[in-house]
Amino acid sequence: xxxxxxxxxxxxxxxxxxxxxxxxxxxxxxxxxxxxxxxxxxxxxxxxxxxxxxxxxxxxxxxxxxxxxxxxxxxxxxxxxxxxxxxxxxxxxxxxxxxxxxxxxxxxxxxxxxxxxxxxxxxxxxxxxxxxxxxxxxxxxxxxxxxxxxxxxxxxxxxxxxxxxxxxxxxxxxxxxxxxxxxxxxxxxxxxxxxxxxxxxxxxxxxxxxxxxxxxxxxxxxxxxxxxxxxxxxxxxxxxxxxxxxxxxxxxxxxxxxxxxxxxxx
Amino acid sequence: xxxxxxxxxxxxxxxxxxxxxxxxxxxxxxxxxxxxxxxxxxxxxxxxxxxxxxxxxxxxxxxxxxxxxxxxxxxxxxxxxxxxxxxxxxxxxxxxxxxxxxxxxxxxxxxxxxxxxxxxxxxxxxxxxxxxxxxxxxxxxxxxxxxxxxxxxxxxxxxxxxxxxxxxxxxxxxxxxxxxxxxxxxxxxxxxxxxxxxxxxxxxxxxxxxxxxxxxxxxxxxxxxxxxxxxxxxxxxxxxxxxxxxxxxxxxxxxxxxxxxxx
Numbered sequence: 252x253x254x255x256x257x258x259x260x261x262x263x264x265x266x267x268x269x270x271x272x273x274x275x276x277x278x279x280x281x282x283x284x285x286x287x288x289x290x291x292x293x294x295x296x297x298x299x300x301x302x303x304x305x306x307x308x309x310x311x312x313x314x315x316x317x318x319x320x321x322x323x324x325x326x327x328x329x330x331x332x333x334x335x336x337x338x339x340x341x342x343x344x345x346x347x348x349x350x351x352x353x354x355x356x357x358x359x360x361x362x363x364x365x366x367x368x369x370x371x372x373x374x375x376x377x378x379x380x381x382x383x384x385x386x387x388x389x390x391x392x393x394x395x396x397x398x399x400x401x402x403x404x405x406x407x408x409x410x411x412x413x414x415x416x417x418x419x420x421x422x423x424x425x426x427x428x429x430x431x432x433x434x435x436x437x438x439x440x441x442x443x444x445x446x447x448x449x450x451x452x453x454x455x456x457x458x459x460x461x462x463x464x465x466x467x468x469x470x471x472x473x474x475x476x477x478x479x480x481x482x483x484x485x486x487x488x489x490x491x492x493x494x495x496x497x498x499x500x501x502x503x504x505x506x507x508x509x510x511x512x513x514x515x516x517x
Numbered sequence: 518x519x520x521x522x523x524x525x526x527x528x529x530x531x532x533x534x535x536x537x538x539x540x541x542x543x544x545x546x547x548x549x550x551x552x553x554x555x556x557x558x559x560x561x562x563x564x565x566x567x568x569x570x571x572x573x574x575x576x577x578x579x580x581x582x583x584x585x586x587x588x589x590x591x592x593x594x595x596x597x598x599x600x601x602x603x604x605x606x607x608x609x610x611x612x613x614x615x616x617x618x619x620x621x622x623x624x625x626x627x628x629x630x631x632x633x634x635x636x637x638x639x640x641x642x643x644x645x646x647x648x649x650x651x652x653x654x655x656x657x658x659x660x661x662x663x664x665x666x667x668x669x670x671x672x673x674x675x676x677x678x679x680x681x682x683x684x685x686x687x688x689x690x691x692x693x694x695x696x697x698x699x700x701x702x703x704x705x706x707x708x709x710x711x712x713x714x715x716x717x718x719x720x721x722x723x724x725x726x727x728x729x730x731x732x733x734x735x736x737x738x739x740x741x742x743x744x745x746x747x748x749x750x751x752x753x754x755x756x757x758x759x760x761x762x763x764x765x766x767x768x769x770x771x772x773x774x775x776x777x778x779x780x
Binding site: 264265319322323324325326343344345347348350352354357358359361363364368371372375376377378 | 519520522523524527530531534535606607608609610612613614615616617772773775776
C-alpha cells in the first residue's frame with residue numbers, strides 16, 4: 252500500500268526584487284518589483300508503506316518545500332498530494348496525529364524544559380494518556396540511550412543529544428510516516444552513525460515509512476534503498492541506490508550524485 | 518482541552534524558573550507610579566476634590582491598576598514572537614501539530630502572565646497601601662468579578678495583538694501597527710480613565726477595545742458597582758467574540774499565504 256502519493260505537485264513563490272544600492276532601495280519603495288519562483292514543478296511520485304526514501308537535491312531544489320506541502324504546512328498551487336490517504340491541506344490536524352517531522356535546522360523542543368517534560372508535553376499534544384506516554388518514554392529512553400540527560404534542560408544538551416531528543420519527540424505517538432529534513436546536519440561522524448542506526452531500527456521494528464532529505468551521502472547509503480533526485484523543482488532521477496552503484500561501479504555514490512547535479516546544471 | 522491545559526502548565530513550569538527575572542521589572546513600575554503619585558498630588562489641590570468623578574486616591578489607584586496590567590501581562594508571545602515565527606520559518610514546527618495555532622499562542626501567553634501578573638499585583642497593592650492608602654469601601658466580595666474582568670481584558674488585548682501579528686503572513690513588518698495599537702492603549706486607557714476625555718469623545722472611546730482591555734478592569738477595581746460590572750462584562754463578551762472571529766478569519770486566510778523558504 253502507498254503511504255505517500257503525489258501527482259503533479261507545484262508550488263510558486265513570489266519574492267521581492269531590489270536593484271543594488273540606495274537608489275535601488277528608494278525605487279523599490281515607489282515601484283516594488285516581485286519575481287515568481289517555481290519552487291516545485293509538476294512533481295509526481297509514490298512511496299510504499301515501510302519504505303525508506305531519500306529525497307535529495309542541491310540547495311534550493313525544492314526538497315523542503317515538498318516536505319512542507321506533504322505535511323500540510325504549505326498550500327500547493329497545483330496538483331494533489333495524499334499522505335496515508337489524507338489530503339494534507341484539507342486535514343492537516345488529522346494527519347498530524349499520524350506523521351512525525353524532524354527539521355534538523357529547527358527546534359521543536361522547549362529549550363527551558365527537560366527532555367522528560369518535553370516528552371510528556373508532546374504526549375498530551377498527541378492525546379496519549381499519561382500511562383501510554385510514560386510507557387513510550389521508557390521504551391524510547393532505552394532505545395535512544397537518553398538516561399544520562401533526560402532531566403537536563405534542553406538548552407544544556409549537546410547537538411547530538413538534542414537531535415536524539417527531537418527524534419524521540421517525533422516518535423512518541425508512533426507515527427506511520429516520519430519526515431526527516433536533514434536530521435544529521437552538524438553532527439559528528441559517530442553521532443551521525445548512531446542516529447542512522449536508530450532510524451533504521453525504528454523502520455524495521457515499527458514499519459515506519461521514512462521520507463528523508465539530506466546532503467549527506469552516508470545517510471542515503473546506509474538508510475535508503477531508493478532515491479529521488481530533484482533539481483530546480485523537478486524530479487531528474489528516481490532509481491534504486493543499488494542500481495545506481497552497480498551501473499557505475501568505478502565511482503562512489505557521492506560522485507554519481509554530483510555528476511547528476513552537474514549534468515542538470517549544464 | 519487537555520492538550521491546552523498541558524501547554525499552559527508547561528509554560529507555567531518554564532516561567533516559574535525565571536520568576537526572579539520578573540522582579541527586575543519592578544523598578545520600572547515603581548518609577549512610573551512614583552511619578553504619577555507626584556503628578557496627581559499637584560493636580561488635586563484640596564482633599565476630597567473630584568476630577569472627572571475620581572478622588573485623588575481613586576485616580577492614582579486607577580493608574581496603578583492599568584500599569585499593573587501593562588507591566589504584568591507582557592505581550593512578546595502574541596506580538597514579536599508570532600511575527601518572528603512567521604517570518605523566520607519556525608512556524609513550521611508549530612503548524613504541524615494537532616492543535617489550533619492561535620489557541621496555542623493564546624494559551625502560552627496566558628501561562629506567561631499567570632506568573633508575572635500576580636507578582637505585579639502584589640507589588641501594586643503594597644505600593645498603593647503604603648504610599649496612597651487603601652481604597653475606601655473596597656468590596657472584597659467583588660474580587661472574583663474583578664478578576665474575571667481582568668482575565669477577559671488581557672485575553673481581548675492578546676487577541677487583538679495576535680490579529681496584528683498574523684498580518685505577517687502578508688507584510689514583512691507588523692511592528693509599526695503594534696506600536697500604534699500600544700500607544701493608543703497607553704494614551705487613551707492606561708494613563709487616564711475615559712471620563713477625563715471630552716464628553717463627545719467618550720462614547721467613541723467606549724466603543725474601542727480600550728474600554729474592555731484596561732479601562733473596564735481598572736474602573737471596576739477603583740469604583741465597583743454591579744451595574745458597571747455587568748456592562749463591562751457584556752462589552753468584553755462582545756469584543757472577545759468579534760476579536761476571536763477576526764483572529765480565526767485572518768489566520769485561515771493568512772496560513773494559505775505562508776512562505777517559508779529554505780531547509
